[in-house]
Amino acid sequence: MVSFTRSRLLEVLGAFKGKRIAVVGDLMIDQYYWGTVRRISPEAPVPVVEVDSISNRLGGAANVAHNIQSLGGEPVLVGLVGNDHPGQLLLSLLSEQNLSPDGVVVDASRPTTIKTRVIAHDQHVVRVDYESKVNCPDHLLPRLIDAVKYQIHAIDGIIVEDYNKGLITKGLIHELTAVAKKYDKVITVDPKLINFLEFKGVSVFKPNRREVEEALGGRLRTEDEIVEAGKNLLNLLSVENVLLTRGEDGVSLFEANGEISHIGNRAKQVHDVSGAGDTVIATMTIALAAGATVKEAAVLANTAAGVVVGSVGIVPIRIDELRDAMLEFMEAQEAAA
Numbered sequence: 001m002v003s004f005t006r007s008r009l010l011e012v013l014g015a016f017k018g019k020r021i022a023v024v025g026d027l028m029i030d031q032y033y034w035g036t037v038r039r040i041s042p043e044a045p046v047p048v049v050e051v052d053s054i055s056n057r058l059g060g061a062a063n064v065a066h067n068i069q070s071l072g073g074e075p076v077l078v079g080l081v082g083n084d085h086p087g088q089l090l091l092s093l094l095s096e097q098n099l100s101p102d103g104v105v106v107d108a109s110r111p112t113t114i115k116t117r118v119i120a121h122d123q124h125v126v127r128v129d130y131e132s133k134v135n136c137p138d139h140l141l142p143r144l145i146d147a148v149k150y151q152i153h154a155i156d157g158i159i160v161e162d163y164n165k166g167l168i169t170k171g172l173i174h175e176l177t178a179v180a181k182k183y184d185k186v187i188t189v190d191p192k193l194i195n196f197l198e199f200k201g202v203s204v205f206k207p208n209r210r211e212v213e214e215a216l217g218g219r220l221r222t223e224d225e226i227v228e229a230g231k232n233l234l235n236l237l238s239v240e241n242v243l244l245t246r247g248e249d250g251v252s253l254f255e256a257n258g259e260i261s262h263i264g265n266r267a268k269q270v271h272d273v274s275g276a277g278d279t280v281i282a283t284m285t286i287a288l289a290a291g292a293t294v295k296e297a298a299v300l301a302n303t304a305a306g307v308v309v310g311s312v313g314i315v316p317i318r319i320d321e322l323r324d325a326m327l328e329f330m331e332a333q334e335a336a337a
Contacts, residue, residue, distance in 0.1 A: 015290035025061030025161025028113035067282035078103035230254035266306030275314035
C-alpha cells in the first residue's frame with residue numbers, strides 16, 4: 001500500500017485549496033432531536049425522550065459539498081429542493097455556510113427531504129424520513145445539466161451523489177459522464193441500487209458492501225468474495241477504479257490495471273457512521289483533482305472517514321483534522337518499523 005512522506009502529504013493537502021468540485025445529487029436536511037431517556041412510555045414499551053435541543057445540518061449531497069468546502073475546495077452544488085419551508089431552511093443553511101445556491105433548483109412537485117434523528121445519550125433512538133422518490137421532472141433536467149456544463153472549464157471534478165430520491169436519472173447520468181469524458185474531468189460516483197449499473201466509464205465508482213451485495217447478489221463475507229466482486233464491477237462498468245467501502249473493515253481499491261489494495265479501518269472510536277460515505281467520496285475526489293494518485297486518494301479518504309465517525313451526528317472533515325490524523329498514523333508506522 002502507498003506510503004506518504006510528510007512533504008508529499010503536505011504537498012497534496014496544500015493543493016486542495018481552491019479546487020472546484022461540482023456535487024450533483026439529492027439534497028436533504030439532517031435534523032436532530034437531542035435529549036435524554038429517564039422512563040418508558042406507559043402507552044407502549046418505548047423510551048420517552050425528553051428533548052433538550054433541536055439542530056439542523058446539511059445532509060445528502062449538501063453534506064458532500066460541505067466536506068469539499070471544509071477541505072479547502074470550492075463546491076458547485078447542484079440539486080433540487082421543494083417549494084416549502086424545509087426548502088427555505090436548506091437554502092438558509094447553505095447561506096450560513098457560505099455555500100452558493102446557484103445550482104439549486106426549486107421543484108414545486110416534491111417536498112424537501114428531511115431525515116429526522118432522535119438521539120438520547122449519544123445513541124440513535126429512531127429515524128424518521130420525510131421524502132419523495134419520484135424522478136426529477138424532465139423539464140428541470142436541462143437546468144441541472146447546464147449548471148455543470150456552463151462552468152465545466154472552471155471545474156476540476158464532478159461528484160454524482162445518488163440517494164435514490166429521484167434526482168439522479170439515467171438521462172442525467174449519461175449527460176454528466178459524457179461531459180466529463182469530453183473535457184477530461186475526474187468524475188466519481190456514490191451509487192444506489194436503482195441506477196447502479198448505469199455509471200459506465202467513470203473515474204471512481206464507490207459503493208459500500210451492502211450495495212454491492214444487493215446489486216450482484218450473494219454475500220461478501222471473505223476477502224476472496226470481496227476481490228471477485230470488485231473485479232466484476234470493473235468489468236461490468238468499464239470504470240477506471242472501484243473503491244468498495246467495507247465499514248469496520250476499511251476499504252478495498254480495485255484499479256483497471258489489475259492492482260488491488262486493501263486499506264484497514266483508521267477509526268479510533270466509532271460513535272456514528274452517518275455521513276462517513278459522504279466524507280469518503282468528497283475526500284477521494286478533491287484529492288484526485290489535486291494531483292494525488294488513486295492510491296493516495298484512497299488512503300486519505302479512508303483516514304477522513306475514520307475521523308468523522310468519532311463524532312455523533314453528521315459533521316464534515318476539516319483539512320487540519322485530516323492532516324493531523326495522517327501524521328499521527330505515519331508516526332505510529334515509523335515507530336513500529
